[in-house]
Amino acid sequence: MRMRDTFIKPMHREGVRFVAIFAVVTIGLFLVSELLGWIGVGLTVWCYYFFRDPVRVPPARGGLVLSPADGIVSLIEQAVPPKELGMPETPLTRVSVFMNVFNCHVNRSPVAGEVVSIAYRPGKFFNASLDKASADNERNSLRIRMEDGRELAVVQIAGLVARRIVCFVKLQERLQAGDRFGLIRFGSRLDVYLPEGVTPLVSIGQTMVAGETVIADLISTDHIR
Structure with a gap:
């Protein structure tokens, strides 16, 4: 380099x-x-x-859930995915990554799979670090189906000063882990809803790198939180 x-x-x-x-x-x-x-x-x-868009190199091994955004893990909790995605109303582990105005805002797919649902919902513009932002703020949600049939949701959430969510992908498009799928400006948050039974490997306050930092392991049973 x-x-x-x-x-x-x-x-x-x-x-x-x-x-x-x-x-x-x-x-x-x-x-x-x-x-x-x-x-x-x-x-x-x-x-x-x-608006920088640096090259990112995902881990070579498959079966991993990668961070969709640069930033800080702000919340880890049980929550039901957005209703508009049509997923079962079963609480899943939600990992939230908060992006400030100095983070890279290009968003990347957490896993490899097919985009089976895209749902935009207008809303408010609360500070994206707040818990209520997931329910009340403007958002764009993707439902991704992996090869083994399991599904994962990733949600772009507008923040206090964000006024534009951009999504680059279309229905039935196939993504590789780490592929760019969207961008938010200026300051916002990404939520990842892990498949049922999958435990996150990250902690609140941890710094994340989009397309590189591992959030969870879909294959290993030796999870450490």
Whole structure:
């Protein structure tokens, strides 16, 4: 890896127009004041950084549930998946990953499988770190069926300042673990509903890397929480 690649990450196409807007505003600020112009430069760099889309390398072994987002594990609890997905109303272990405005916001599939349901639901914009955000906030939910027939739900949840959930995938599309499936701007949360009987291997407060950090093992029976 070149030194440049350590600091300069590729940007997702969703961010191009936002960076362009920030850059145009920055030019205008320089016409008003040099100080304001340099503040604009800083905000433009932040915008580019927000939409970064670094290369991620999933674990080689299958049968793992990977984090769908960069951020911090904010909640681990039993909850029923969103009704609009049509899954059984049985409480499953839900692992929530909270993303702040400095995290990479490209979302990745936790497992390999087929997208059998996509459901968008409008809602409110509470702080995404709060428990009630799962039920009340705007969200977009995916139901993924794995080769062994088990299903997993992953839910994009808008946050306090997030006003746009983007989903890249379509019904019946097949995903590999770690594939990009969406993006949220600007600050939000991802919930993963693990299959029944699967125990998470992460703890509240743990830092997650999308497409790389293992949340759970679908194969091993030697689970450690």
